[in-house]
Amino acid sequence: MIELKNVVKKFDTYNALDGVDLKIEKGTAFGLLGSNGAGKSTILRLLSGIYKHDSGDVLIDGESVYDNVSTKQKVFFINDETVQFGNYTLQALKEYYKSYYMNFSDEMFEELRQRVNLPLNKKINTFSKGMKRQAIVIIGLACRTDYLLLDEAFDGLDPTMRIIVKHMLVDAMLDRQLTTVISSHNLKEINEVCDTAALLHNGKIVFSREIDSVTTSVHKIQVVFPKNDDGTAKEYTREQLSAEGLDILHFEKNQSIYYIIAKGEMQELEKFFAPKNPVVLELIPLSLEEIFIYELEVLGYDSNELK
Amino acid sequence: MTATNSNKTSFFWTRYLNNLKSNRKSLIVNIILNILGLPAMSIATMIMFWAEDKKMEYAVEDGCMTFVVIGFFALSAVVLMGATVALSQYKYLYKKTRTDMNYSLPLNGTQRFFADYLSGLTIYVVPLVISIIVSLIMLGIGQIFIDMNEMWEMMPFMLEIALIVIMAMIQYYSITVFALTFCGNTFEANFSVISFIVMIPATIGCLWLAIIQTSGFGIAEEAIFTKAIFTSTNPAGAFAFFVQFVEAYDMYDGYKESLSKTSFMLVEWVFTMLVSVAVYVCSAWQLHKFRKAEDVSKPYVYRSFFYAIMTMVVFCILSLFIIFDGFIFAGIVICAVIWFVMEIITRRGFKKFWTAGVGFVLSVVSVFAICGICKVTDGFGASRHIPSALSVDYVTIDTGYNDTFRIDEDIRFKDKDVIKEAIALNKDIVDRHFNPQNYSYNEVNKSERYTYSRDIDINIDLTYSGMTGSKTMRSYTVYSGMTDNLTKAILLSDEYAEYSANELGSRVYTDGREYGIRYNLGLTDSVCNSVNHSSLTERQMNELRKAYETDMKNMTEDDLINGKVYCYIGNYWVLESFENTIKVLDADIPPVDMDSFDSAYVDFVLNPKFESNFKNYVEKEQTMYNRYNYYGYDSYILVDKITSVSHTRTYYSTDDNAVSASVGNRDVINLIKNSTPIIIGEMPLAKAIVNDRVLYIRNTPENAELIEKIDFGNSKNNKVSYDDYGWDEEYA
Numbered sequence A: 001m002i003e004l005k006n007v008v009k010k011f012d013t014y015n016a017l018d019g020v021d022l023k024i025e026k027g028t029a030f031g032l033l034g035s036n037g038a039g040k041s042t043i044l045r046l047l048s049g050i051y052k053h054d055s056g057d058v059l060i061d062g063e064s065v066y067d068n069v070s071t072k073q074k075v076f077f078i079n080d081e082t083v084q085f086g087n088y089t090l091q092a093l094k095e096y097y098k099s100y101y102m103n104f105s106d107e108m109f110e111e112l113r114q115r116v117n118l119p120l121n122k123k124i125n126t127f128s129k130g131m132k133r134q135a136i137v138i139i140g141l142a143c144r145t146d147y148l149l150l151d152e153a154f155d156g157l158d159p160t161m162r163i164i165v166k167h168m169l170v171d172a173m174l175d176r177q178l179t180t181v182i183s184s185h186n187l188k189e190i191n192e193v194c195d196t197a198a199l200l201h202n203g204k205i206v207f208s209r210e211i212d213s214v215t216t217s218v219h220k221i222q223v224v225f226p227k228n229d230d231g232t233a234k235e236y237t238r239e240q241l242s243a244e245g246l247d248i249l250h251f252e253k254n255q256s257i258y259y260i261i262a263k264g265e266m267q268e269l270e271k272f273f274a275p276k277n278p279v280v281l282e283l284i285p286l287s288l289e290e291i292f293i294y295e296l297e298v299l300g301y302d303s304n305e306l307k
Numbered sequence B: 001m002t003a004t005n006s007n008k009t010s011f012f013w014t015r016y017l018n019n020l021k022s023n024r025k026s027l028i029v030n031i032i033l034n035i036l037g038l039p040a041m042s043i044a045t046m047i048m049f050w051a052e053d054k055k056m057e058y059a060v061e062d063g064c065m066t067f068v069v070i071g072f073f074a075l076s077a078v079v080l081m082g083a084t085v086a087l088s089q090y091k092y093l094y095k096k097t098r099t100d101m102n103y104s105l106p107l108n109g110t111q112r113f114f115a116d117y118l119s120g121l122t123i124y125v126v127p128l129v130i131s132i133i134v135s136l137i138m139l140g141i142g143q144i145f146i147d148m149n150e151m152w153e154m155m156p157f158m159l160e161i162a163l164i165v166i167m168a169m170i171q172y173y174s175i176t177v178f179a180l181t182f183c184g185n186t187f188e189a190n191f192s193v194i195s196f197i198v199m200i201p202a203t204i205g206c207l208w209l210a211i212i213q214t215s216g217f218g219i220a221e222e223a224i225f226t227k228a229i230f231t232s233t234n235p236a237g238a239f240a241f242f243v244q245f246v247e248a249y250d251m252y253d254g255y256k257e258s259l260s261k262t263s264f265m266l267v268e269w270v271f272t273m274l275v276s277v278a279v280y281v282c283s284a285w286q287l288h289k290f291r292k293a294e295d296v297s298k299p300y301v302y303r304s305f306f307y308a309i310m311t312m313v314v315f316c317i318l319s320l321f322i323i324f325d326g327f328i329f330a331g332i333v334i335c336a337v338i339w340f341v342m343e344i345i346t347r348r349g350f351k352k353f354w355t356a357g358v359g360f361v362l363s364v365v366s367v368f369a370i371c372g373i374c375k376v377t378d379g380f381g382a383s384r385h386i387p388s389a390l391s392v393d394y395v396t397i398d399t400g401y402n403d404t405f406r407i408d409e410d411i412r413f414k415d416k417d418v419i420k421e422a423i424a425l426n427k428d429i430v431d432r433h434f435n436p437q438n439y440s441y442n443e444v445n446k447s448e449r450y451t452y453s454r455d456i457d458i459n460i461d462l463t464y465s466g467m468t469g470s471k472t473m474r475s476y477t478v479y480s481g482m483t484d485n486l487t488k489a490i491l492l493s494d495e496y497a498e499y500s501a502n503e504l505g506s507r508v509y510t511d512g513r514e515y516g517i518r519y520n521l522g523l524t525d526s527v528c529n530s531v532n533h534s535s536l537t538e539r540q541m542n543e544l545r546k547a548y549e550t551d552m553k554n555m556t557e558d559d560l561i562n563g564k565v566y567c568y569i570g571n572y573w574v575l576e577s578f579e580n581t582i583k584v585l586d587a588d589i590p591p592v593d594m595d596s597f598d599s600a601y602v603d604f605v606l607n608p609k610f611e612s613n614f615k616n617y618v619e620k621e622q623t624m625y626n627r628y629n630y631y632g633y634d635s636y637i638l639v640d641k642i643t644s645v646s647h648t649r650t651y652y653s654t655d656d657n658a659v660s661a662s663v664g665n666r667d668v669i670n671l672i673k674n675s676t677p678i679i680i681g682e683m684p685l686a687k688a689i690v691n692d693r694v695l696y697i698r699n700t701p702e703n704a705e706l707i708e709k710i711d712f713g714n715s716k717n718n719k720v721s722y723d724d725y726g727w728d729e730e731y732a
Helices: A040-047 A090-100 A106-116 A129-142 A159-176 A187-193 A211-217 A238-243 A266-276 A288-298 B012-022 B024-036 B038-053 B057-089 B096-103 B109-145 B149-153 B155-181 B186-215 B221-226 B235-248 B255-290 B303-323 B328-347 B354-376 B416-434 B480-491 B494-503 B538-554 B557-562 B579-588 B614-619 B666-674 B701-709 B727-731
Strands: A002-011 A014-024 A029-034 A055-060 A075-078 A147-151 A179-183 A196-201 A204-210 A218-224 A247-254 A257-263 A280-285 B392-398 B458-466 B471-478 B506-508 B518-520 B523-525 B565-569 B572-575 B601-606 B610-612 B642-644 B659-662 B679-682 B686-690 B693-697
Touching: A002 A040, A014 A040, A014 A196, A014 A204, A029 A040, A029 A159, A029 A187, A040 A055, A040 A075, A040 A147, A040 A179, A075 A129, A090 A106, A090 A129, A090 B012, A106 A129, A106 A159, A129 A147, A129 A159, A159 A179, A159 A187, A179 A187, A187 A211, A187 A288, A196 A211, A196 A288, A204 A211, A204 A288, A211 A218, A211 A288, A218 A266, A218 A288, A238 A247, A247 A288, A266 A280, B012 B024, B012 B109, B024 B038, B024 B057, B024 B109, B038 B057, B038 B109, B057 B109, B057 B155, B057 B186, B109 B149, B109 B155, B109 B255, B149 B155, B155 B186, B155 B235, B155 B255, B186 B221, B186 B235, B186 B303, B186 B354, B221 B235, B221 B471, B235 B255, B303 B328, B303 B354, B328 B354, B392 B416, B416 B458, B416 B471, B416 B480, B416 B614, B458 B480, B471 B480, B471 B614, B480 B557, B480 B642, B480 B679, B494 B538, B518 B538, B538 B572, B538 B579, B572 B579, B601 B666, B659 B666, B666 B686, B666 B693, B666 B701
Parallel strands: A029 A179, A029 A196, A075 A147, A147 A179
Antiparallel strands: A002 A014, A002 A055, A196 A204, A218 A257, A218 A280, A247 A257, B392 B458, B458 B471, B506 B518, B523 B565, B565 B572, B601 B659, B601 B686, B642 B679, B686 B693
16 A cells, blocks of 8 residues: 655755645555646655655555665556667566566566567667557566556557557556556546546645546536526525535536536535526536546636636 | 566665676777787787797887787776766766666665666776786786796786776776766766866865975975875876886886885775775765755756865965966956856856855855965974874885985884984974074184085985874985984884895896896995905895894994994995804805005095085075075085995095095004994094095094094105005904
8 A cells, every 4th residue: 555644845945745645555546637746746756766755754565665675676667758768678678677576577578568569679769659658568567566656657659559558557457456556647548547546736635536436526517597586587606605515616607507616426416406496407527637627726727817 | 487576675786787788888898998908918018028039029019019009098098988987877867767767676775876886897997807817817828938037027016006007997986976976967977077086186286385385394395296195085196106106116126125115005005095985985875875866957966066176176276376476366367257157057047146156255265265374374384293203103214315324215114213213303403494593503604615524415305104194204404413313223223224134235137047046246345445256146145134134133322333344235334243244245255355455645634524504404484486496605504413324425625625644654544444434423533535435533532642643744646555555464
């Protein structure tokens, strides 16, 4: 299990992580979401022992990671670049990592390599961007570590390859309870691969939950309220609805139609609006991407304002 | 095949081997350069020896020289590869992607650092070591077919040279690693490596110049080259040591003898070099340990080192302007230009640029402060500093070539009396320099100059080696009488006995296989006539040396002061009390032939007075400008005592007024018989010029009476043979 307890990481005076608490259970596929500079890559680098935290605890299976050889044995980190492998052939890179990771599986490597059809003895800098990414992913999987950390893992992969790589990851998770932590801006992919996700903003965790519960807990509501006795339209402000207990992420009114993004299960929301006898009430679950945008909007990361 | 689970906690050797694999190109290039180096030179050597044997060396000389030149350049390239190898080992510190790749591996910081350090060192140094071994094997095989005895005799020396080169390479590599660990960018890394290699010796040198320019009494410029702080802290210092080592290796002294002397020197240097390398490596390790992965691509991870480098640059430039009375403002402008250009480069712009100005001001102020403290404290008190006897392990004394007492720096005096007397002499000289008001001298009237004997002033170098390996070197000029107690202590020490015994005889180089090793003895009798003699075998020579050493060790102070000379072996006297030596000489060489003294008259200088330039030297403030220019005509002094223990002083008639006496006179013969080359801290009654050599008549009642009785005429040119007066019979 991965645990981050009140972790602070500063880069000079900039707080990259500001008291982050996070728990990732073994065998889960965990997605790290967040705005640019939110601290996703910093968390991955802390978990792989590259960075040292300034305070708090970064633990894997109860043990600290930084400078801890036996814990680092359990983790394989794939960062968002592949240029560092350029001078190796796939064979040489395999031998290189095989010498450090004692559980390395030649069979798995060969099986995965054949699945993506990568040449063994060509220098990696002659590979396309996607091939380089495939190469390091299959090596990461063949190392058979307990934890696989992927930073922008699907960058540069074509749609077919994305599916293949996703299958590889899922197979490994099913086969040996591999814990995968993926940071990506592509929320659709996180949605497809991960079962749990955390949203980060400005070095803080906004939420950390199962993705299913995330997507069912925020709804887009289109509602039209009945007219008053005098024929005027019944009006509600954001503040009024919030005061009545609705957790609103976004509020918009166009003539008599209200567009509201609010947190809550479908039944709860229906229950909330029922006493108001809406003429129209439509509840639509949000995609992860929409949740990402609206959650961050509340925190001031509004695309309209940033324009 | 699937690897099994393991609890392996160290991947040090994995990393080490992977580094060797990753850098195999560097390794191959290094191996090729090494093959072009020593093994190629060994082939050239073998060809030369073979050609020499066949008397056809001219036919192959040019070809062999080409091998040697190529070998030299290849070895130079090997040495210079240190920085490249280190940079390639630690290049991951300068690129984020590489940092991620390396830092995420299952290694801790210490394992990573030392695996990288050692693998680089292996790539850099091991090919050279292998090439040395291969060369030795090749030469060994060659020896079966070609006679290369001469070369093999020098082999220990050549191996010592190889050790010096290897140590310098290790240090160069370690300094490079040290400089690399405080940088975060390739440009700054290269700049820092070059700066450190250049600025460390330059700064030490400039500080030294500042010290001796401020107050350099007794301190020689070149003394810095003997100090561990210079020779053991940087590759330029290692080169300085290399030059000294080669110079110390006296080819004429025989390889074996030189080797024992230089080996001491080498052991000390290797020890201090190891300490210095350990300091660089441990510093680099700690910097590496505490540097953060996220600092990659910053120009300097530890910016203080940038300021250290720049302050060294400012110090070197400004101190030279201050020392040589240059226009200091110009120096400051030059420094400012360099400083701010480097600041702009390393800051990548003008961010918070005012701090660069503050840094520059602080740097300039600190340089002026150092120079000011240097001035106020008389060069940090360097010229007043004399080590305590307790802290001195041994002292070496070099009096150079003079006719008073030649002693060279090869002897390491551990003898407590010698150390004590050297320090006492040193204190006396320093006190006379800094407190001249406490001393009075009998100054020579200008009109009387040149009417007295010269007491040849002695240049004396004292080098104290401390228990910790530190060296304090002082060079003074003194009049001989001041060295009386030191001379006595030296002559009565066991070290001098062993040294002088070993110096007896000179080896004759013959073809070892046919004739064996022979030694010539330069024998002269007590009145400096050359004596015929045959050369000695090595056994005979060893026997003579052992006897002389025993006699010297048994010599008492009374023997030394009052003893009479029996004969001279080269520059060394044999006293009549040297029973063992005389016995060996009688047994192995023909009897001493005293017939050759053929002069009818002997010159004497009665009641000689000796003048010295010492006052002029000791009271003058010495700087680099006037250090070797202290001789003047204004303050010669008459000395109250002289010391001389050598019979090699030649008489120059311009020295003083001599009178002659006929050797037909029994009293004259007795007076000559009483003359001695050994006079320690006394004023002689007379000088006797015997066979153009100066001996002394000591102030004893017997000699005073003899001089009183002799009628000294002025008959220098009426020389007759001693034989006519039965001199040899008398002597015998």
